[in-house]
Amino acid sequence: MSRWANCVALVTGASAGIGAGISSKLVEHGMTVKIGDELEDKGFPGELIPFKCDVSNEADINNLFEWIEANLGGVDVCVNNAGFSTHEKLLGRNLI
Numbered sequence: 001m002s003r004w005a006n007c008v009a010l011v012t013g014a015s016a017g018i019g020a021g022i023s024s025k026l027v028e029h030g031m032t033v034k035i036g037d038e039l040e041d042k043g044f045p046g047e048l049i050p051f052k053c054d055v056s057n058e059a060d061i062n063n064l065f066e067w068i069e070a071n072l073g074g075v076d077v078c079v080n081n082a083g084f085s086t087h088e089k090l091l092g093r094n095l096i
Contacts, residue, residue, distance in 0.1 A: 005030030005045065010068065010075045012055055013082030022079055023048060032072060034064070055082045 009031045013019035023033045027046035034051050053064045068075055 001029040004077065007031050007076035008068065008072045008074065009033045009077040009079065010064075011079040011081060012053075019079070019081040022081065026077075031077070034068060034072075 004026070009023075009026045011019050011023045011026070011033055014023040014033070026033050027048050028044045030045040032047045032049065034049050051064055051067065053060045055061060065075075
């Protein structure tokens, strides 16, 4: 993990669950991660930066990447963890 120290990670769905766990570990190993300040007092070498983004909204996604580019120079690692559901059929069939 040392090769990723001082790199930037974008973790979607990082406010809870698996995404929060992934974010915590990346910060622990020195990465800058886009999301809450609950990790600031643990003495980890990385940094956690919150940014509200609805991954189903293209404008939010564009704003996020523009901010990252302008302020952090780009993304080195992207963890696509967020999800959303719909009440439509997958492949035209009911799965349940």
